[in-house]
Amino acid sequence: MSLALPAPDITRALTRISHEILERNSGSESITLLGIPTRGAHLAKRIAAIIETIEKVPVQVGTLDITLHRDDLRMRPPRALMPTLIPPLGVEGRNVILIDDVLFSGRTIRAALDALGEIGRPKSVQLAVLVDRGHRELPIRADFVGKNLPTSIDQSVLVHLTELDGADEVLIEGGAK
Amino acid sequence: MKHLLSINDLSKAESIAILDTAQELARVSDGPMKKLPTLRGRTIVNLFAEDSTRTRISFEAAAKRLSADVINFSAKGSSISKGESLKDTAQTLQAMGADAVIIRHGASGAAQRLADSKWMSGSVINAGDGTHEHPSQALLDAFTIRKHLAKSGEDLTGIKVVIVGDVLHSRVARSNVLLLAKLGADVTLVAPPTLLPVGVESWPCKISYDFDDALVGADAVMMLRIQLERMSEMFFPNAREYSRYFGLNGDRVKSLKPTTLVMHPGPMNRGLEITADAADGARSVIVEQVSNGVSVRMAILYMLLAGAPEGEIIGISREVGAL
Numbered sequence: 001m002s003l004a005l006p007a008p009d010i011t012r013a014l015t016r017i018s019h020e021i022l023e024r025n026s027g028s029e030s031i032t033l034l035g036i037p038t039r040g041a042h043l044a045k046r047i048a049a050i051i052e053t054i055e056k057v058p059v060q061v062g063t064l065d066i067t068l069h070r071d072d073l074r075m076r077p078p079r080a081l082m083p084t085l086i087p088p089l090g091v092e093g094r095n096v097i098l099i100d101d102v103l104f105s106g107r108t109i110r111a112a113l114d115a116l117g118e119i120g121r122p123k124s125v126q127l128a129v130l131v132d133r134g135h136r137e138l139p140i141r142a143d144f145v146g147k148n149l150p151t152s153i154d155q156s157v158l159v160h161l162t163e164l165d166g167a168d169e170v171l172i173e174g175g176a177k
Numbered sequence: 178m179k180h181l182l183s184i185n186d187l188s189k190a191e192s193i194a195i196l197d198t199a200q201e202l203a204r205v206s207d208g209p210m211k212k213l214p215t216l217r218g219r220t221i222v223n224l225f226a227e228d229s230t231r232t233r234i235s236f237e238a239a240a241k242r243l244s245a246d247v248i249n250f251s252a253k254g255s256s257i258s259k260g261e262s263l264k265d266t267a268q269t270l271q272a273m274g275a276d277a278v279i280i281r282h283g284a285s286g287a288a289q290r291l292a293d294s295k296w297m298s299g300s301v302i303n304a305g306d307g308t309h310e311h312p313s314q315a316l317l318d319a320f321t322i323r324k325h326l327a328k329s330g331e332d333l334t335g336i337k338v339v340i341v342g343d344v345l346h347s348r349v350a351r352s353n354v355l356l357l358a359k360l361g362a363d364v365t366l367v368a369p370p371t372l373l374p375v376g377v378e379s380w381p382c383k384i385s386y387d388f389d390d391a392l393v394g395a396d397a398v399m400m401l402r403i404q405l406e407r408m409s410e411m412f413f414p415n416a417r418e419y420s421r422y423f424g425l426n427g428d429r430v431k432s433l434k435p436t437t438l439v440m441h442p443g444p445m446n447r448g449l450e451i452t453a454d455a456a457d458g459a460r461s462v463i464v465e466q467v468s469n470g471v472s473v474r475m476a477i478l479y480m481l482l483a484g485a486p487e488g489e490i491i492g493i494s495r496e497v498g499a500l
Contacts, residue, residue, distance in 0.1 A: 068214070068483075069213075073483050073484065074485055075485055076484055076485055077484045078479060078480050078481075078484035079484075081198050083201060118205075118213075119208065119209070
């Protein structure tokens with residue numbers, strides 16, 4: 001197991017992503033951040049907090065559970081659903097930024113786009129991820145990336161966050177080094 | 178979990194997981210798009226050998242909201258009325274490729290028989306078998322109680338529930354006592370001795386013959402229907418006497434705490450076990466029980482059908498978040 005991203009780097013990456021989101025959308029007025037549970041939801045809260053300290057206005061932030069839209073539901077035991085919390089202004093006509101911890105096959109994001117489509121019609125959908133590890137199986141790309149981590153397919157990327165795991169770190173596990 | 182036949186099939190954690198899942202699915206039912214793709218391509222058969230309004234419609238609505246195909250099948254108008262056996266009916270459903278059968282049957286144990294047999298391979302969901310069990314009703318009652326009186330993710334510890342009426346013929350009472358006790362609630366059954374089944378003293382609940390006494394401090398009062406169709410003899414002298422001792426009326430409702438819930442699984446005999454002012458009053462959640470029924474049954478179908486069949490789980494990378 002090797003440390004790919006220590007805590008200070010995670011904080012720096014999230015700060016940079018926050019600035020990039022603001023730059024792309026000319027401020028925070030039109031944006032709605034939706035984190036994909038579990039770790040994406042915590043990252044969304046952190047990015048929202050950073051944006052609020054920069055812009056000094058509250059940011060629309062929520063969570064989007066994608067379990068019911070997964071294409072691998074039938075290949076696994078059933079899983080508990082996580083909360084979907086849409087902030088008060090909704091998604092209709094907003095610039096929605098989906099936030100997840102790791103971008104891998106792209107299937108989670110495809111499911112998220114489906115889940116989002118059931119809630120409303122955003123003006124645009126952008127994607128922010130802490131780690132892009134490659135190996136896409138769908139034509140999906142992130143708009144904001146914390147760190148590109150080249151990995152082999154048999155490795156696992158583990159994201160630990162203080163809120164859940166007691167520490168901030170990104171680890172790479174397994175595979176031939 | 179392949180079948181849902183009895184509350185005894187569920188652990189406490191599984192029961193709470195169903196309630197939590199139902200709560201998330203209720204948000205979908207409140208949203209603009211009520212349909213989810215989760216069970217697309219699955220066939221669910223509603224096999225109702227006994228009459229039903231709420232349970233059948235609510236299972237049908239639940240299955241349709243999850244995009245499953247639903248085949249409705251009732252005794253009247255099918256070959257069951259010509260005397261076809263459960264075995265032959267089940268084999269027919271198997272031949273048609275049913276992934277799940279929701280069965281209501283007048284014989285206690287019919288669902289269990291169907292699940293234990295090799296007649297069909299799909300999941301079996303008990304929607305009421307004789308005077309035995311009705312697990313989905315108990316889950317929706319627990320969901321309704323929890324929504325008003327406890328927090329999500331939690332059990333029902335310390336909540337006092339009074340269940341009143343025809344316990345002898347009630348599958349709802351049995352399932353509710355088992356589930357509510359499992360979730361930590363304090364359950365009291367109230368009925369005339371003639372309407373209590375043999376062996377009720379072994380159930381995980383208290384028993385009282387005095388309705389007014391049992392109502393003191395109650396958090397939820399669940400009235401049971403007097404099942405006239407199952408009664409071949411006299412269980413109480415007359416309806417007026419029953420109503421006076423065991424019926425919920427306006428005066429009894431006034432004696433309750435303002436937060437106490439008035440519940441009834443339906444269909445009601447208005448004027449017998451519950452008066453109109455109690456059934457339609459501000460504390461009544463009887464209509465809400467029906468809408469909660471759809472969310473809870475969606476959760477049941479999701480838990481039983483959405484995942485891989487047991488033993489057929491295909492190994493994928495365990496890093497779920499990274500997919």
